[in-house]
Amino acid sequence: MKAIQYLAQPRFTRSVTFTVYRQNRQQEESLQVNAEEGKTLMDVLSECKQIKELDEFGLCGGELSCHTCRVHIRQGYAKIGQKPTVEEEDCFSLLGRVDYIEGVTRMACQIKVSKEMEGAVIEIPDEAFTQL
Numbered sequence: 698m699k700a701i702q703y704l705a706q707p708r709f710t711r712s713v714t715f716t717v718y719r720q721n722r723q724q725e726e727s728l729q730v731n732a733e734e735g736k737t738l739m740d741v742l743s744e745c746k747q748i749k750e751l752d753e754f755g756l757c758g759g760e761l762s763c764h765t766c767r768v769h770i771r772q773g774y775a776k777i778g779q780k781p782t783v784e785e786e787d788c789f790s791l792l793g794r795v796d797y798i799e800g801v802t803r804m805a806c807q808i809k810v811s812k813e814m815e816g817a818v819i820e821i822p823d824e825a826f827t828q829l
């Protein structure tokens with residue numbers, strides 16, 4: 698009898714580059730982040746070693762209960778194409794006017810990095826960083 702071997706196919710992952718900056722910081726301090734397609738934006742930002750003191754971000758791990766992964770997509774929102782779910786929209790209704798901007802604000806834990814995000818510009822609110 699001939700044994701059949703199944704070899705795991707290497708998963709092809711694409712990398713997507715977008716710009717990230719901290720709210721109220723100079724545009725020159727923005728970072729180009731290279732992200733693996735398919736990961737959540739929250740994971741990418743949390744794991745990015747270049748982004749310092751991002752300690753108050755994504756505290757519930759994607760359960761939509763903490764609202765700390767809130768980001769403002771300043772360029773490329775429409776291109777992302779992933780519309781907020783009803784659950785995510787419920788989160789928005791709990792945020793105040795300062796924290797939520799229609800057509801700009803998203804929960805990073807609900808966004809999967811995709812090629813459509815190439816060139817997007819993402820602002821991380823000050824509250825996500827260590828408060829001194």
Ligand code: FES
Nearest residue numbers: 757759761764806
């Ligand atoms: S990580 Fe808590 S709402 Fe996204």
